[in-house]
Amino acid sequence: MGKRKLPWQYSNAQNMKCGVMVCVACGKTITDGDYRYREAYDDRGYHAHQHRECVPLDQQEYWSRQDESRKLHIAKMIEYREACKEFRDKWSTGALDEEIEELEGLSHDQ
Numbered sequence: 314m315g316k317r318k319l320p321w322q323y324s325n326a327q328n329m330k331c332g333v334m335v336c337v338a339c340g341k342t343i344t345d346g347d348y349r350y351r352e353a354y355d356d357r358g359y360h361a362h363q364h365r366e367c368v369p370l371d372q373q374e375y376w377s378r379q380d381e382s383r384k385l386h387i388a389k390m391i392e393y394r395e396a397c398k399e400f401r402d403k404w405s406t407g408a409l410d411e412e413i414e415e416l417e418g419l420s421h422d423q
């Protein structure tokens with residue numbers, strides 16, 4: 314019986330931890346940030362983890378797509394925020410203040 318490896322899964326240490334989080338590339342524990350992991354089977358079965366930074370550049374497609382859609386989302390939300398401001402300024406609706414305040418944070422938490 315040879316080794317069998319499943320496709321990589323992508324995750325973030327803030328959202329989810331799984332198994333013993335030691336990077337197979339650098340040997341350090343993954344404590345935060347993006348990482349990928351996959352189940353692999355030899356005699357016992359184990360999880361292999363890798364820091365995002367330790368994954369070769371040519372295998373970063375997933376994260377590139379994530380970064381791209383996050384950028385698009387933020388741009389859209391900023392546009393939305395501006396529309397909310399326009400609405401508030403025109404209609405003097407105090408209820409929108411909270412919403413706008415919340416959206417102000419978007420451009421900072423990159």
Ligand SMILES: [Zn+2]
Nearest residue numbers: 336339364367
């Ligand atoms: Zn690493």
